[in-house]
Amino acid sequence: MKTPRWAAGLVALGLILAACGAQQATSTGGADGDGESAERDMRIVVVTHGQASDPFWSVVVNGVNQARDDLGIEVEYNAPQGDDFDVVAMAQLIDTAVASEPDGLVISNPDPSGLEAAIQGALDAGIPVLSINSGSDVYADLGLLTHIGQTEFEAGVGAGERMAAAGVTNTLCVNQEVGNVALDLRCQGFAEGLGGIPSRVVAVDLSDATGAQAGIQAELAGDPTIDGILTLGPTGAAPALLALEGNDAVQLATFDLSPEVLTAIDEGRMLFAIDQQQYLQGYLGVSVMALYVQYGLLPGGGDIIRTGPGFVTPDNAAQVIELSSEGIR
Amino acid sequence: MATAEARPIDERVRRVGLGSRLLGRPEVGAIIGAALVWIVFAVWAGDRGFTSVAGTATILNVAAQVGIVASAVALLMIAGEFDLSVGSVVGAAGMVVAIGVGEFGLPVWLTVLMAIGLGLAIGFINGYIVIRTRLPSFIVTLGMLLILRGLTIGITRAITARTQVGGLAPAIDADPIAGIFTARFGNFPVAILWWIGLALVATYVLLRTPFGNWIYGAGGSAVAARNLGVPVARVKIMLFMATAASAALLAVIQVLSVGSGDVLRGQDKEFEAIITAVIGGTLLTGGYGSAIGAIFGALTLGMTRQGLFFAGVPGDWYLAILGVLLLLAVIINNYIRQRATRTRS
Numbered sequence: 001m002k003t004p005r006w007a008a009g010l011v012a013l014g015l016i017l018a019a020c021g022a023q024q025a026t027s028t029g030g031a032d033g034d035g036e037s038a039e040r041d042m043r044i045v046v047v048t049h050g051q052a053s054d055p056f057w058s059v060v061v062n063g064v065n066q067a068r069d070d071l072g073i074e075v076e077y078n079a080p081q082g083d084d085f086d087v088v089a090m091a092q093l094i095d096t097a098v099a100s101e102p103d104g105l106v107i108s109n110p111d112p113s114g115l116e117a118a119i120q121g122a123l124d125a126g127i128p129v130l131s132i133n134s135g136s137d138v139y140a141d142l143g144l145l146t147h148i149g150q151t152e153f154e155a156g157v158g159a160g161e162r163m164a165a166a167g168v169t170n171t172l173c174v175n176q177e178v179g180n181v182a183l184d185l186r187c188q189g190f191a192e193g194l195g196g197i198p199s200r201v202v203a204v205d206l207s208d209a210t211g212a213q214a215g216i217q218a219e220l221a222g223d224p225t226i227d228g229i230l231t232l233g234p235t236g237a238a239p240a241l242l243a244l245e246g247n248d249a250v251q252l253a254t255f256d257l258s259p260e261v262l263t264a265i266d267e268g269r270m271l272f273a274i275d276q277q278q279y280l281q282g283y284l285g286v287s288v289m290a291l292y293v294q295y296g297l298l299p300g301g302g303d304i305i306r307t308g309p310g311f312v313t314p315d316n317a318a319q320v321i322e323l324s325s326e327g328i329r
Numbered sequence: 330m331a332t333a334e335a336r337p338i339d340e341r342v343r344r345v346g347l348g349s350r351l352l353g354r355p356e357v358g359a360i361i362g363a364a365l366v367w368i369v370f371a372v373w374a375g376d377r378g379f380t381s382v383a384g385t386a387t388i389l390n391v392a393a394q395v396g397i398v399a400s401a402v403a404l405l406m407i408a409g410e411f412d413l414s415v416g417s418v419v420g421a422a423g424m425v426v427a428i429g430v431g432e433f434g435l436p437v438w439l440t441v442l443m444a445i446g447l448g449l450a451i452g453f454i455n456g457y458i459v460i461r462t463r464l465p466s467f468i469v470t471l472g473m474l475l476i477l478r479g480l481t482i483g484i485t486r487a488i489t490a491r492t493q494v495g496g497l498a499p500a501i502d503a504d505p506i507a508g509i510f511t512a513r514f515g516n517f518p519v520a521i522l523w524w525i526g527l528a529l530v531a532t533y534v535l536l537r538t539p540f541g542n543w544i545y546g547a548g549g550s551a552v553a554a555r556n557l558g559v560p561v562a563r564v565k566i567m568l569f570m571a572t573a574a575s576a577a578l579l580a581v582i583q584v585l586s587v588g589s590g591d592v593l594r595g596q597d598k599e600f601e602a603i604i605t606a607v608i609g610g611t612l613l614t615g616g617y618g619s620a621i622g623a624i625f626g627a628l629t630l631g632m633t634r635q636g637l638f639f640a641g642v643p644g645d646w647y648l649a650i651l652g653v654l655l656l657l658a659v660i661i662n663n664y665i666r667q668r669a670t671r672t673r674s
Contacts, residue, residue: 052645078644086594088583092391093644095516096635099383100374113495114587121516125383178490 043074045097048108063282087114094118104289109135132281150276150308152185160193168228176236212239234258266317276308355610356622363625370636379639386516392631393524399605399623400531401575409548409615410466417477419595422577427494427590437504448577456566495589531620548615608658
C-alpha cells in the first residue's frame with residue numbers, strides 16, 4: 001500500500017522539474033527560428049554579480065536576452081540568488097558553468113581575488129572568457145579576451161570636457177564613497193578633462209543626505225566663484241540638487257541615472273548625466289563572444305570596449321525616461 | 330484458523346518486514362529523494378555536464394557549504410531548538426578572520442581560533458538565554474541574527490571604512506595551517522571532507538553515545554527526560570555551541586578559500602541549514618531526525634541549485650523550486666513518520 005503514495009510524490013517532483021524544463025525550452029525559442037545550424041549549436045553562459053532587486057542589472061539581462069534572440073543562439077544568464085553580493089556563490093556558479101562546458105563564458109568581475117581561481121579554471125578548461133561591467137583593470141592580466149564596460153577615468157575626462165564646454169571656471173567633484181578607487185578615478189579624469197580649470201574633491205557621506213547637502217552648501221558659501229559641480233552618483237546628486245535649489249549660477253552634472261536625475265535633466269536643473277549604457281554590456285558581451293567563438297573575430301585586438309560614457313542631456317532626457325521604463329537605459 | 334490467532338505475539342518482539350523497518354528510519358525519504366533528484370537531472374542535463382567529474386565537484390562543493398552547518402543544526406533541531414543566527418555567525422566570524430589578517434596583520438591560525446572561539450561564545454549565549462528565559466529559541470536566535478549582523482556591519486565600517494575586506498591571499502598562502510581549510514584535490518575542495526566528516530561524527534554521537542540519547546530525549550519530551558536524569562540544559566547549550574562553531578568553521582573555509590570577507594556573507598544560510606535538515610528527515614518539533622539525512626538534504630540542495638544551471642534554467646526559478654522540494658520533503662517525511670509510529674503500535 002505504501003508504493004502508490006510514494007510514486008505520486010515522485011511523479012509530482014518529476015512533473016514539476018519537467019514543467020520548468022518546458023518553460024525554459026519556450027523561453028529560448030528564438031534558437032529554433034532561423035540561422036545556421038552552426039549558430040544554433042552555440043551555447044554561451046553569462047554569470048554576473050547582479051542582484052535580483054537591482055534595476056541596473058535587469059537592463060543588462062535585457063541586453064543579454066536581446067542578443068540571444070537576435071543571434072539565435074543558446075544563452076544562459078545566472079547570478080547569485082538573494083539580495084547581497086556573494087562572491088562565494090558567484091565562484092561556484094562559474095565553476096558550474098565551466099563544468100557544463102559552454103562555448104564561451106561572459107562574467108562580471110567585481111572581486112578579482114575572490115574569483116581568480118574560478119576564472120583560471122575556465123581558462124584551463126579551454127573556455128574563452130570575457131568580462132563585462134567590472135574588472136577592467138585586471139582582465140588582461142587574467143588572460144580574458146576583452147573587457148566591455150565603462151572605464152572610470154575616461155568617463156571622468158568626458159565629463160570634464162563637457163563641463164568646460166559649458167563655460168565653468170571653478171568646480172567641485174563630490175565623492176560620496178571615499179575609499180572606492182573607481183570614484184577616485186572619476187574625479188581624476190574630471191580634473192584632466194577640465195584642462196586647467198580648478199577642481200576640488202569634496203567628501204560627503206552616502207548615508208547622510210542632510211549632512212551632504214549642508215556640506216555642499218558650506219563649500220558654495222565658502223567659495224562663491226564655484227560654478228560647476230560633478231557628483232559621482234545619484235546618492236550625491238540628490239543632496240546637490242537640494243543644495244542648489246534656487247541657485248541658477250552653478251552647473252550640476254552627475255554619474256549614473258536615477259528617476260530624480262532624469263527628471264532634473266528634463267526640467268533643465270542639471271546639465272547632463274553620464275550613463276554607462278549597461279544594456280550594451282549585456283548585448284555586446286554576448287555578441288562579441290559569439291563572433292569570437294564562431295569566427296575567431298575580436299574587435300580592437302582585445303582592447304577594452306567602452307560602453308560609456310553616454311551622456312543624457314536635456315535634449316534626449318525624455319527619450320531616456322521612456323527607454324528606462326522599457327528596461328533599456 | 331481461530332487457534333492460530335488465539336495467542337497473539339507480543340508486539341515488542343513482533344517481526345517487522347524489512348520495508349517497514351527501512352521506512353521507519355528518518356533519513357530514508359532523504360536518500361530516495363536525493364537519488365530521484367539525481368536521476369531527474371542526469372537524464373535531463375547529463376549531456377550538459379551534470380554527471381561529469383567537474384559537475385559532480387561543483388555539486389558537492391555547494392552541498393558542503395550548507396552541509397557543514399546542517400549536521401549540527403539537525404542535532405539541535407532534534408533536541409527541539411532552532412538557531413536562526415547561523416548566517417550572521419558566518420558573517421561575523423568571517424570578518425574576524427578578514428579584519429584580523431587584513432587590518433591588524435595577525436597570523437591566520439590565530440584568527441581562525443578567534444573565529445571558532447567567537448562561534449562557541451555566541452552559541453553559549455544563545456543557549457544560556459534560551460534555557461534561563463525559557464523563551465522560544467526561534468525568537469532568541471532571531472534577535473541574535475539581527476544583533477550580530479548589525480554589529481558586524483557597524484564594527485567593520487568603523488574599523489576599515491569599508492564593508493568588504495580583501496587582499497588576504499598572500500598571508501593565507503604563507504600560513505602553515507590554512508591548507509586544512511583551502512586544499513583542493515583536483516576539482517574537489519577540502520570543504521567536502523569537512524562536511525562528510527562532521528556529519529559522520531554527528532551521526533556517531535546521535536546513534537552510539539549516551540549524549541545522542543539525551544538529544545532525542547531533550548527534544549522528545551524535555552520534562553520526562555529531565556525526570557530521568559538527562560541534563561537537558563547542558564545538552565541544549567552544547568548543541569547551540571556546536572551549531573555556532575560549525576557556522577564559524579564555514580566562515581573560516583569561505584574567507585580563506587576566497588581571500589576576502591564581507592559583512593553580508595552567510596545571509597540566508599540559517600534557512601538553508603534548516604531546509605537541509607528538514608529535507609533530511611528532521612522534524613521541526615524535535616525528538617526525531619537524522620544527521621545522515623542532513624547529508625542527503627545538502628546533496629539535494631546542491632544538485633537542485635547546480636542542476637538547474639546545467640539544465641539551462643535561469644537562476645530566477647531556483648527559490649521557487651527549492652520551496653516545492655521543501656514542501657514535498659515535509660509531506661513525505663510526515664507520511665513516513667506516521668507509518669513508522671503505526672508499525673510500533
